[in-house]
Amino acid sequence: MELLYDERIDGEIADVDKSALMAAILAVAPQLTLLDREEDLRPFECDGLSAYRVLPMLVAMPATLAEVEALMRVCYEHAVPVVTRGAGTGLSGGALPLEKGVLLVMSRFNKILSVDADARIARVQPGVRNLAISEAAAPYGLYYAPDPSSQIACSIGGNVAENAGGVHCLKYGLTVHNVLSVDIVTIEGERMTLGGESLDTPGYDLLALFMGSEGMLGVITEVTVRLLPKPEVAKVLMACFDDVELAGKAVGDIIAAGCIPGGLEMMDNLAIRAAEDFIHAGYPVEAQAILLCELDGVEADVQADCERVRDLLEAAGATQIQLARDDAERQLFWAGRKAAFPAVGRMSPDYYCIDGTIPRRELPRVLKGINDLSAHYGLRVANVFHAGDGNLHPLILFDANQPGELEATEALGGKILELCVEAGGSITGEHGVGREKLNQMCTQFAADEITLFHAVKSAFDERRLLNPGKNIPTLARCAEFGAMHVHHGELPHPELPRF
Amino acid sequence: MTHLQDQQPAYTAPGEAGPDAPVAPATGSDDSEALCEQVTRAHAERATLRIVGGDTKAFYGRRVDTTQSLSTTGHHGIVHYDPVELVATARAGTRLRDLERALADNGQRLAFEPPYFGDDATVGGMVAAGLSGPRRPWVGAVRDFVLGVRVITSEGKLLRFGGEVMKNVAGYDLSRLMVGAQGTLGVLTEVSFKVLPLPQASACLRLELPLPDALDRLAAWGREPLPITGAAHDGEALHIRLEGGEGSVSATRQRLGGELDEPLFWSQLRELRLPFFDGAFANAADRTLWRLSLPALARTPALDGDWLIDWGGAQRWLQSPTGSGAEGHHDIAIREAAIAAGGHATRITPVDDENSPFTPLPPVLAKYHRQLKQRLDPQGIFNPGRLYADW
């Protein structure tokens, strides 16, 4: 299976003597927790993409900054690769260990260092859970806006490393829009701060560069986030459609009317039925699509916006429009959406989540394409969609115990992503490339672009020790697996240099 | 009250035309091949290039001594603009005012309110300079609205990063890295922006208050979801701009009090054309203009000179008596005071010397800046020394 590290095309990794390495680490960081027995390593063998598992050579669980620095220095000297792990909820194998590498687990960095209500910022360690930040800010009427569905579990360090999004990103932005600064320990064990409490810093915007860099450029050891005041009111409209295309068009109509909802989500029939069966959110199981549209702000504006949006939805052909009666029903409507992945998981032994983005206008064509592909591969696909910002999450239902189904699922997933690229979109909106989408990177980017990505990487990690074999494919991999390259209408180059 | 749906979008093809129809007819002129050729030649000849857009922000940064200049103004025009998608893509040499006019015709805008500093300001220069206007703390900076770029590398290759979609985490975010890089990492040829609808209502207020009281009030208001999109203090009064729905703007206006003020204040502030700035530009010999970027609630550093506060306290303009020598004691004191307050200081009044107007970087950061420049532009073709003397 091409998902596991392949030294032939992903680059060679030197062998090291594990006990010598452990001794060298403990010599400079005697208190550092190191795990190396198989039963201790087992819990760390995969992240949220659990079909792929590798036991790391060693797990390190530092509790202090000095331990992180010491560990990095030793690994750098010994040329041992380091894979950083937050909460391990990533869906692209970004935290998949290497059997010849150290897995650096940041879960002990779990303190909220300060919440400054007047400045509306929170300083936290990277292992703090996303939701814990909003909980700590709640007494001040503040919250941290990006809300990935995994927010009860995922860490803020992992959010930064993936530039995570959530259902409220259309209005409130992604992680990149809500983080003021991060502290980094480099592969050479140096400390640096990117960004700051001022709104800009001199030099390049390295803070933006590190957002979504998947642990490839440095280890995040502290994060300062911006907090927002909680909106006075939030209301949710649920609109049902008997045609997915009409629902897609309604999304465009709302935005064209100058309205930016707090959240604008769409689910198709299979996803609706799965969620309803699981959460009993009151979704209409016969609808072909539902839209959830949250409008938030001050009372007067929200009232006016609700009426406007209701009119637009009606004009767009909604068969039924329902305003959540109270906050409890609003939470329930969202609970169904936020539990969509596990809900679909209950319908099938396994499911595989895809994360493509497209310009919204392409939605009808892409959904039709997904339907056709689903029929061709004989695998059911449920669609969950951050409709406001064009981020599709088709969920492929399969059974890994049926011979060939995992492979067919991967092939179908790859085709869906290629469809997104053709439509002018991207192979990943929020889950990252990780190990999973390396081959599709060759679809989205030309060889020269990939070469420039490697140039950026080498500016921070010349020896390729931070999370090697993730995020950016080698040109050798693209030559071997790169699908027809549709970017700029160019074809793949068979004569690509290999390294 | 006009809503967008009443207006005829100028650039969108009819929705019925199907997904393959061009969303916006390209206008202007595509000069990218010639630009690539010039860079390729410069690379081969080991020449250096000063990248020039409208040349309106040349004052911002170190002077660049190069063998040639590369002008982007022949490469202009809006490539795509689809109001429904909230995305506009323009060539780098497009005049900023042409882009903003097209957006305004469709009831939309660049929400980060970029300063022009001259009618000829280009889209590429605006992004390369990375300057945002008074709305920045509430709405975001240039980089927050850049979705994708096309860029010419030092080897003369035209590459694309990011795109026209709202979310994209494939590969490193090179689009945002280009913002504020002052053309030292590549020549921007095209930029895609997220654009936003114009607010339904707005109001400008003036409240006579001393600065410390103003900062206290801003801190308290900041904890509520008020539609504030501008807060500046000119030494006498706090100026507030409200933008949002009709209901929230009128309710907030009642609550905050003060007198109604002219919207002109905000465009003059953005362009550094308020009377406060005249003093600095008219007496450049003995007055120096500094920009201090600080945590919004920081105490005003004890420095000689006059202050004008923008960004709710996060951007502070200081007109100080010019120190002796190129980077005299006074200048060093200003930088140190800014760092001590948790931010940094930029000298805006140009001085003909070797020193960068920007605050020097701490050693580890400086190392990685140099390495990044070295990897992306090994020969140092683009705007050498524009940000800092040694690269």
Ligand SMILES: Cc1cc2nc3c(=O)[nH]c(=O)nc-3n(C[C@H](O)[C@H](O)[C@H](O)COP(=O)(O)OP(=O)(O)OC[C@H]3O[C@@H](n4cnc5c(N)ncnc54)[C@H](O)[C@@H]3O)c2cc1C
């Ligand atoms: C049910 C479910 C729903 C989800 N919903 C969403 C969603 O709505 N939106 C969304 O964006 N994502 C979603 N995800 C994906 C995932 O939760 C996010 O990508 C999250 O940001 C990962 O955080 P983590 O702490 O689990 O990171 P991990 O999985 O541990 O790591 C992810 C990546 O970050 C790197 N990393 C982690 N910590 C650090 C650090 N301190 N320094 C440097 N690099 C680091 C790792 O090396 C790896 O490359 C979902 C996942 C699940 C399982």
